[in-house]
Amino acid sequence: MAVFFIIQNKKYRVTTVKAVGLVFATLFILGVITVYILMPPITIPNMTIANLVIGTAGMISLYALTKSKPFTKSTKHFDTITGALILFAIIAIPGFILLGILSLDDAHQSIATKEVEEAKPLDQDATPIVVSPEFARNKVQKAMSVVPNTQFYDLGKLQVQKVNNDIVFVAPVEFTGFWKYFRGKETEGYFTISATDINAQPKFIEGKMKYTNSSYFNHQVSRTIYNAHPNYIQNGEPQIEVDEEGKPWYVQTLYKPIGLTNKPNLQKLHAAVVDPVTGDVKLYKSDQAPEFIEGSISSEMASEENEYFGKYVHGWLNSIFGKKDVKIPNESGTETSVTPLFDENGAMYYFTDMSSPKENIDSALGYTLINARTGKLTYYNGEQNNGIMDSKGAKEIVNKEFPEKKWTGSMPILYNIDGNPTWVVNVLDPNGLFKHYAYIKAADSDFVVFGDTARSTLESYRLALAQDPSNVESTGEASLEKRNGTVERVLVTTQDKNQVVQFLLQDDPIIYTVNSGKAPRAIFLQTGDKVELEANIRDNQTAIVETISIEGLTTTPEQ
Template identity: 70%
Template sequence: MTGILTTTILAFIMYIVLAGILIAKNSHRKGTFKAALLIFIFLFIIGSVSNYIILLPITVPNMVIANTGIALVGIFLLYGVTSVKTKKKKIGSYEAALGLVILLGVIAIPTVFVLGIFTVDDTYQSIDKQEVAEAKPLNKDDTPITVSPEFARNKVQKSMSVVPNTQFYDLGKLQVQRVGEDIVFVAPVEFTGLWKYFRGKETAGYFMISATDINAQPKFYDSKMKYTNSSYFNHNIERTIYAEFPNYIQSGEPQIEVDDDGKPWYVQTLYKPIGVTNKPDMKDMKVAVVDPVTSKTVAYDMNKAPDFIDSPLSSEMATDENNYFGKYVHGWLNSLFGKKDVKIPNDSGTESSVTPVFDENGDMYYFTDMASPKENIDSALGYTLINARTGELTYYNSKKNSGIMDSKGAKEIVNKEFPEKKWEGSMPILYNIDGNPTWVVNVLDPNGLFKKYAYIKAADSDFVVFGDTARETLESYRLALAQDPSNVEATGESALEEITGEVDRAIVTTQKAGQVIQFLLKGDKTVYTINAGKAPLSLFLQQGDKVKLKANIRDNGTGIVDTIEIEGLTE
């Protein structure tokens, strides 16, 4: 309540000053004072209730607009009340006051708006950022999220019957995080309305479901919460945070994260605005952590948040950061005219246009690919990774891998594949598969149920492999890469093993990708595959040939050959 009262009082400064001047100048001072006081009380009550509902942060633009609006209404009411008892010659001061308020409003509000426009460059400069000249697509083993939030939500919704008094609740916002060694989605149950809040008083707990196993089932955890997003009045989480930090702006909807003991906490990103605007200062951000049982609220610098919190930076703030970084690289005017170096974030993400991923160290990042502002161009300029604990943005440009499609193009390929079933692509992420930039996309039906995986070669829209499981699709895609005659170069960053041996059996088959040679070595059960486009002389491979090769050995008993030397043929 302290924050609400403070904000409301600050919104009345202009009215109090002008009312005081009018009282001093009015010959009927006693009547004017009483009228001004009653109007103040009336407007103060309305202002307090309004602020209790909208939770107006204490910032310069907000206070300017609030003061102008309240002063205008207050002086107009005061003029209307006192003019009945005052002769015309005494009314000039009221008219002057009204004119002054209107003039200040005409000057101040546009000024704040204009300052906001020219402050976007300050916000851009406040971003902790770096650019890497070469885009290195994410490693599939380091970023293992393979379940789309839509599919996970659908599965959890079907399990809501296990919640006590399930008629009171609905599923809240899904949040991905690492719990122990597992990557999971966590979602609280929330009240469905005011009446259910009065009846239930506290929510029942939260669900957890794997974000890496498509066959996993959700599990409900009984952990009652009194202070939640869907609670009303002083039990609402945003209101709880506002009461402690009214001079900070909240970014997005508070989300829950679970500590090592299974206790849920509500987490919210806060930021201070720059100067006399509401534009975010990316260097002055904090994270508020709320105990949903006691309402105890503590704010931390983001990089000093408790270890169990994977994303002190909200997905909404990450989206804003991408927008400022991409659009205002050379200022506001350039974002409208010329658009030099402007990059537009795609909105293909799973959370507020970004997609959370984890690196090999278990740190969470927000992934977003960047496209050209020019219409009808679906090639990616690069992508950003934003550290969810520090807010640091790294931009990987794709100049070396120019011509790769963006996430929108990848989703459209999937959408066009199953028009009669209305299946659509979801959660596209750019991975590095054996040195090839590859879009990995979930295929969902209209009800959000998972149907297939799609692996799409980012540099070739016709190179698409579908499969029912992540492992099956990955291996099929790798095999297709090896059989593709256009893939005549080495697999780059894939791990190659040097192998020597004697051919035991060999066959040549003709496939869509061209002629493919598969063979076995004596004493080795690995099935080796090489495309004739990479090694034409391998077409003449036969039993007894001694070979020396480099291959990427899979854990499914297959090997994709990159180079081969055949004694007597290539030596």
């Protein structure tokens, strides 16, 4: 472009050369500043658009500073350089937009997906509930006074992870602004707080960190990663993870785009791990990151993966018209529309439930679990449990339960408890303080059990399931134990027009409960009767009876 203007302006060549030099120097400086601030990844779309912007700005500047005109007096046509630049822009910009749309299906196809009809039943010893991040943040904020020079800092992003077999929230202290960074230079450490014990108190671990999310210039973590790997696209905010020795590291999800687009190939995700003391950056494939890193794939990346999986199942056009098989991820999660949780093997997953794109439909189509290290997505399609409510509906049930107190539902997670899809929700007050757990039967909005602890609420919910006449098989796939003995005490109660029999056996501390809907003759049970039974026995010394035989009253076990 510069050469064209110099050749075109023969009569004013010296002036044109000076103008070219001025424009080049100005655009170069502005370009460097822009790249430093915005940190655009070096990809074909980004570089092409950047050159178009610079070219247009340069062309306009040179026209203004020289005697060149965009039109000739004789033909009124664009001159060569103007026409070429405009033609290139007309082709390139719509071309990249079109390629981006067409590659949505490629991004969907790049997801490693497994589909399952029903979730595995929850083990009777499991208490799969974690403290909500709002509650954890509230408690940690109140402990900020223990941080040296606390006026410099605020609490950073909470990240749930497993440290020495304990599931905890980890949150770094971050600078509150530029001048606090300028004076402090380094942050003081990080907090941890249990993610499974509502009575736990936060712990502050001291340790200077120079490279953080809230630092400036080359000490900012994102910039440090960009300087090391500018050809990768960063996804989400870098999050802190702690190794088994208590040393913190910043972890960021990276990817290279598909073809000539900025869309991710979800089978080729990477994790950049940054030492916050030295600024050293190491790049790993997401599933090959150090073992202490549970979330090498960020919650933001998991949310994006859900979007590609559910919305673009048959491409972009179908997501706009027809919407065949389209599933929309709900936004009830605690971290960028997803909720992290751990399985029985200690692996972390991101949970999200899916609903219909049709408005005013609050039933869940199913839910996804995304492995936080591999990115593999498992979709539980809910075909065996049609008509269950979605996470928004579960939260609304809690919200309507305590309107005068303004308590609200948080962190809804769908579990299969004894064969019944169940929403487990934290109940918080307006200050984010924990008040209750709510167990909500996903197929029945009126079936709700509240409790103060995860264990007691789980057991109360299971007992309510057993006593509910609509539950034919409340224990699902749970293992049954055979027992026999002589009845010592009997209590018959009525619940929802259905009789429930509870009894004790001699020399047996277990409280047995049987629903008369399952065993009609059980209502005639008396002290001294000899019984044989099969029951699901809980570790709180209660049991739900599935079959019972009463000597002299039944000849075969009641079903």
